[in-house]
Amino acid sequence: MSVKDQRRTKQRSAIRAAFERADRPLSPLQVLEVAQKSAKGLGIATVYRNIKSLMEKGWLSALDLPGAVTVYERSGKAHHHHFVCDQCTRVFELSGCPARIDHLAGRQFRVRRHELVLYGTCAECATRL
Amino acid sequence: MSVKDQRRTKQRSAIRAAFERADRPLSPLQVLEVAQKSAKGLGIATVYRNIKSLMEKGWLSALDLPGAVTVYERSGKAHHHHFVCDQCTRVFELSGCPARIDHLAGRQFRVRRHELVLYGTCAECATRL
């Protein structure tokens, strides 16, 4: 019974560090790129396996945005929404939430949560275009 | 250079008919199943190709909800959002759109569009529970 032993490996540390240092949600591929800098030879399968276990531990939350691959971020943040850049596909966190957003649904619906995603061009890509 | 000729084929008719008769958005696989009844031998590739061309013609719109495969519905509706019932998974259309929703993103982002999905329980399921 009991929790599976979790060994301390450099791959695991590098993956967690990638999320801890990121200021935005990361895709598995983005995690791989960042983590490979400190864990040579790291494979994508290990990234997926670790993301899965970090999800199960509740350390990570998945963001399944329309039109983009699933990205992951550390759990426990305040309610917020996201901006997706159409050019570089990076996902940014936005703070705040429009008031009364749940009122859009009529009285016949009981709203429990919502997802809001803004799409467009980020500052960096706007400069490049 | 002109618009490509569009021939009338039984496959194309069957695919369009599937959408015309459906009372809800359909996935490519669901379209295949329905359309094969009137177009024997219809292949999934043809479904994808026709969906793509119907999208380009503006006849179809994609509904890319988080956590589900992309489904398609006939276009022509005004800008709207959706409510997804957690119990029955049906998707309902909502009318209207919160003012200033795009202002959530700071000045460094150029917002071009947005997606808003409300989740909860629909009236029917609320009664049943």
Place this chain on the structure above:
DNA sequence: ATAGATGCAAAGGGTTTGCACTTGA
């Protein structure tokens, strides 16, 4: 020593594409 962790490559889903054949106009 030994079970957990990893890397690689192959396998899986869903979607797209190359190609030769079919068919509408």
Place this chain on the structure above:
DNA sequence: TCAAGTGCAAACCCTTTGCATCTAT
């Protein structure tokens, strides 16, 4: 006739899995 359209299978992209090897403990 002959290019648009189609079916099939292979290719792709992202994610998962099998397996032999490696390694933290």
